[in-house]
């Protein structure tokens with residue numbers, strides 16, 4: 147099996163990435179260890195940028211969905227690449243602002259933003275994606291109190307069910323996100339925003355789900371949104387500038403996954419926008435896309451040390467590692483599938499089926515269920531692949547496990563971008579009685 151994700155074999159026969167022997171990396175930084183590949187992150191960003199540029203010229207913007215992996219270093223990479231940022235909390239916004247990210251390229255999402263978060267967004271001048279009527283009222287009050295204006299988009303439920311796991315589907319009617327097109331809900335929200343002098347309606351937004359493998363749902367979402375824009379133009383004389391179609395572009399986690407290339411998604415969206423706008427006489431909107439997983443997912447791996455190996459005859463072989471659902475909760479949450487290599491034996495014949503378990507006090511603490519690997523030995527190391535998205539960002543301190551460090555690789559150099567947590571970090575906010 148050829149190595150994926152630009153992984154290679156080092157002169158010592160170990161797995162290597164960006165010219166770095168991963169066993170050497172482990173010797174320096176220990177395990178568990180998140181490893182991110184800067185070259186791949188930048189390549190992915192540039193694939194999105196050049197594709198969008200090809201079809202929309204200057205009339206489009208990629209905004210990285212920072213929920214996938216949000217650290218100062220990642221925000222700085224996005225800033226250097228000239229893209230925007232999707233944030234969904236005061237914490238993500240704070241991280242972005244701490245590297246002086248241009249506020250007007252930040253889009254603030256969330257279905258229940260707090261007063262303080264909205265205040266911070268208004269003060270800094272970031273774009274706010276309005277989710278509901280309560281938020282609209284709160285934002286209007288904040289703007290009036292401060293005598294400031296805010297640029298807003300409205301999050302619409304386009305009523306599309308993308309074929310993905312139920313928990314990561316968001317565009318259908320039964321969703322906590324956004325306002326529905328049905329019953330005129332979205333229409334009356336637009337009317338209400340237009341009546342507010344302190345709010346400047348700049349765009350509409352939708353997001354249909356995550357890890358989507360088909361281009362058709364994106365085309366459908368674009369069509370539904372453009373129909374609504376046309377209705378607003380015809381009935382309210384309101385021409386909306388930005389159409390933000392969200393993220394959700396699928397990636398390859400295992401050999402079975404065959405996601406379309408990034409270019410294919412954008413080409414499909416462009417075809418739909420082009421056709422609709424020329425046939426129906428609508429001005430082509432400024433297109434925003436919000437990829438998260440497809441920028442960082444395949445550009446991350448996690449390294450673990452293999453501890454106990456338990457072979458239960460005729461049942462299952464468990465190999466436990468020194469991390470678990472605390473650093474990657476995605477099997478526990480979505481029965482997510484991953485692939486892995488043994489760092490010391492990357493191309494060894496895969497002869498035995500193992501379940502890779504974590505060390506949390508939880509039976510569901512599994513990282514990979516039933517994966518064929520070479521015979522494993524305690525003390526060897528495992529690289530779980532495509533863990534760059536929604537791993538570090540969804541990590542926890544359950545069982546009081548400190549979070550692993552994050553190391554960023556580029557051209558043979560490794561840099562710590564998030565330090566390993568210590569026991570002292572774990573008790574820092576505890577108050578003794």
Ligand SMILES: Cc1ncc(COP(=O)(O)O)c(C=O)c1O
Pocket residue numbers: 211214232255316353355356357392393394395436437438439440535
């Ligand atoms: C509003 C919004 N935009 C963008 C994303 C990024 O999605 P993905 O990481 O699948 O590209 C999400 C998460 O699903 C989201 O909720």
Ligand SMILES: N[C@@H](CCCC[NH3+])C(=O)O
Pocket residue numbers: 213314356357476535536
């Ligand atoms: N966190 C999820 C996806 C949700 C994305 C945010 N709306 C995952 O790991 O796949």
